[in-house]
Amino acid sequence: MAHRFLMKEIALQAGLGLATVDRVLNGREHVREHTRQRVQHAIKELEKQQFQLSTSGRKVVVDVVVEAPQRFSDEIREALESELPGLHPAVFRPRFLMQDTMTTAEVVDALSAIGRRGSHGVLLKARDVPEIVAAVSGLQQRGIPVVTIFTDIPQSSRIAYAGLDNHMAGATAAYLIGQWLGRREGDVLVTMSSERFRGEEERGASFRDELTRRNPKLRLVDASGGHGLDRETEKRVKRAVDADRKIVAVYSMGGGNVAILRALGALGQAPKCFIGHDLDKDNVDLLRDGKLSAVLHHDLRQDMRSACHSIMHFHKLLPASAVDLSSSVVVITPTNIPQTVEHRFASVRPAGVTQST
Incomplete structure (x- = not known):
């Protein structure tokens, strides 16, 4: 599999171990197709972000976990990727998990996996249920901030909500x-x-x-x-x-x-x-x-910018005064x-x- 990135960069982007990525890149047997696709997708995302790496700034890996129909997930992805070049002084590297529907257990498992492998923050669109509230608390205890996007989980330990009023x-x-x-x-x-x-x-x-x-x-x-x-x-x-x-x-x-x-x-x-x-x-x-x-x-780009600025503020890369307000209703x-x-x-x-x- 042709690529121009360090194996550890691909592993970080894919959320996989170095040994697993090595098996995929070298075409070895006993690799699940899902794992192979994750590595391929990670390389494509790294290629999209390549132009950012020339800018000076802290590298921020953020996980985007969204339960929504694909038409809206596509809008969220495009809005975030459009904002990436302007998120100075950080260089954001998003990892996406977006599905039409996700069970509560699937969301909890995804958040637990993020906690184990590490992340600088999570942008989360999920249902407001006790199990997910607990999973958000688990991330907070690991020092991983969560920003809810477009649908809030107000009783959780999320640091901010970004989205429509x-x-x-x-x-x-x-x-x-x-x-x-x-x-x-x-x-x-x-x-x-x-x-x-x-x-x-x-x-x-x-x-x-x-x-x-x-x-x-x-x-x-x-x-x-x-x-x-x-x-x-x-x-x-x-x-x-x-x-x-x-x-x-x-x-x-x-x-x-x-x-x-x-x-x-x-x-x-x-x-x-x-x-x-x-x-x-x-x-x-x-x-x-x-x-x-x-x-x-509502302006999804403004909402995603607000969400990223909240993550940056958590990591002391921006003052509180620089965090954008969420968007208002436009008819x-x-x-x-x-x-x-x-x-x-x-x-x-x-x-x-x-x-x-």
Whole structure:
């Protein structure tokens, strides 16, 4: 396997022992395919980071552990990698573990493994459950700081949270739906990927309180638990929306919006207002097509910069005053999609062709 890095660098990046990396690089037998792929991936990540190594600064290895659909994981990775060149005086070297779904045991095992092999910090998006709270405490006891990203674990020993103000986001969604619907009666479909994700749970509670205050005649229909994955989300929507329901609006907190629209279409439902979260490719296409009324957006790059600055402050590389604030809610409609996002997700569809949902 061709490479230009020291074996100890590859081992550090992959989180493997030197002997294991040696077996992989020399093509020896009795190496699991998963291990071989980890080494290959580590080399690719080192190649991406190569240009940074010429700058002076402390090398900071940070582990990014994320449970989220791939479309959002890709956004997180791109946001972090875009920020790496500007994180002076440190040189960050991220190691990624990102999966659509992870059991509590898998997250705990991953955090325990990080604790054993060592790390300068962990950026964590996981569920707020006692076992993960305990695992975060275990890292803290080893001197490894944890920053929660996009969904918080507030009772843990994490050093900071970086992400959207979820209480504000839920209230904003309720305000927008109230403005769109006026005095119209009916049912509002709400979906979370999982109630164990504290950020979405906080959005949901704030949304319910504000919507009840503004329009008590609207009834909530909950189709949560699909983890933002299309197939499971579609099933849960079809299960929740019976023939007596009249869905006039949707607030999707956890993604899977193409699947939500497909399920509602199959049930003969056409909501007047649909509020989603995050400017991933699916949501940008749905905005362009008029299928989403608005997306509640936050600057992922700013959030990842804030998370890294918190790690740097922990290691006394930055003063507290230099740590960025997390991003605020920005309402995106079909008329104000940022040009940078339009460029990234430039549609290849012929003019006049509408994406099917």
